[in-house]
Amino acid sequence: MISLRTTERYIKPAIFVACCVPLLWLALRIFEVGSLRLGPNPVEDIQDALGIWGLRALCATLAMTPLSWAIGPLPIRFRRMFGLFAFTYASLHVMNYLLLDQTLAIDAIVEDIVERPFITIGALGFVAMIPLAVTSTNGWRRQLGRNWNRLHRLAYLAAIAGCWHFYWQVKKDLTEPLIYCTILAALLGARIVQNRRRAAPVPPTGQPRSPKRGHSAP
Ligand code: HEM
Numbered sequence: 680m681i682s683l684r685t686t687e688r689y690i691k692p693a694i695f696v697a698c699c700v701p702l703l704w705l706a707l708r709i710f711e712v713g714s715l716r717l718g719p720n721p722v723e724d725i726q727d728a729l730g731i732w733g734l735r736a737l738c739a740t741l742a743m744t745p746l747s748w749a750i751g752p753l754p755i756r757f758r759r760m761f762g763l764f765a766f767t768y769a770s771l772h773v774m775n776y777l778l779l780d781q782t783l784a785i786d787a788i789v790e791d792i793v794e795r796p797f798i799t800i801g802a803l804g805f806v807a808m809i810p811l812a813v814t815s816t817n818g819w820r821r822q823l824g825r826n827w828n829r830l831h832r833l834a835y836l837a838a839i840a841g842c843w844h845f846y847w848q849v850k851k852d853l854t855e856p857l858i859y860c861t862i863l864a865a866l867l868g869a870r871i872v873q874n875r876r877r878a879a880p881v882p883p884t885g886q887p888r889s890p891k892r893g894h895s896a897p
Contacts, residue, residue: 680751681753686753686756690756690757691756691757691760694757694760694761695760698761698764701728701732702732702768702771705725705729708724709725722775722779723780725775726772726775726776726780729768729771729775730768730769730772730845731845732768733765733766733768733769733772733841734765734838734842734845734859736761736762736764736765737761737762737765737769737808737834737837737838737841738838738859738862738866739761739765740758740762740765740834740897741834741835741838741897742754742866743755743757743758743761744897745866745869745870745873748869748873759815762811762815762834762897763812763815765808766808766809766811766812769804769805769808769841770805773805797844797848798844800840800843800844800847801840801841801844801848803836803840804836804837804838804839804841804843804844805837807834807836807837807840808833808834808837810830810833811830811831811833811834811837814827814830814831831897832897834897835867835897838866839863841859842859845859846860
């Protein structure tokens with residue numbers, strides 16, 4: 680059993696550093712450190728790197744609850760951090776789009792959101808992530824009580840929208856977006872199975888049902 684002290688002292692900082700690595704790597708490519716470079720379309724490279732890491736962090740966030748059913752409550756301690764990294768990467772992704780890709784041309788941005796479905800669904804995913812980030816603190820959690828869990832189901836919407844956005848954005852090879860869609864389907868499917876189990880009647884033998892989760896969505 681890993682102690683709370685080890686978790687707070689070593690595991691959390693290690694995960695924090697690991698989550699910063701893609702950003703650092705991107706910065707090294709942007710500033711052309713050593714032989715590191717972006718490709719011929721640097722704005723698109725930045726957009727893609729931030730988008731994919733946003734989606735990965737979002738999947739990691741959603742993986743913590745099913746993982747905790749398998750190995751115990753420890754992964755729940757990392758859920759908020761993954762969620763906040765997902766929001767950070769997604770925010771930088773959106774900022775890159777607004778500032779570098781569209782150079783804040785409001786008309787073009789509005790036209791994009793209205794006329795390009797993959798942008799519309801991406802924007803929906805990003806908007807869904809905002810209340811999650813805002814209410815991620817212990818204070819908000821206490822204040823919202825049960826509604827916090829309800830609100831944080833928006834993480835499912837954000838992840839579905841993120842995968843959909845990725846799927847629609849890809850022009851030729853759909854393998855990568857389909858991998859993320861499969862991972863997300865498995866993560867959401869695990870929740871459905873668990874909820875069904877918990878809703879099942881108590882066995883007549885008096886044996887205990889599968890344990891109740893001490894933590895809920897996402
Ligand atoms: C207002 C919201 C958003 C906008 C305007 C936006 C915009 C874009 C654009 C323009 C691209 C394509 C770049 C290219 O041409 O290669 C892209 C790709 C992508 N976006 Fe977004 N996005 C948004 C939200 C999100 C969110 C919330 C996520 C997930 C958390 C996400 C994940 C991705 C991924 C995974 C890719 C593909 C990366 C790749 O090809 O490797 N986006 N996005």
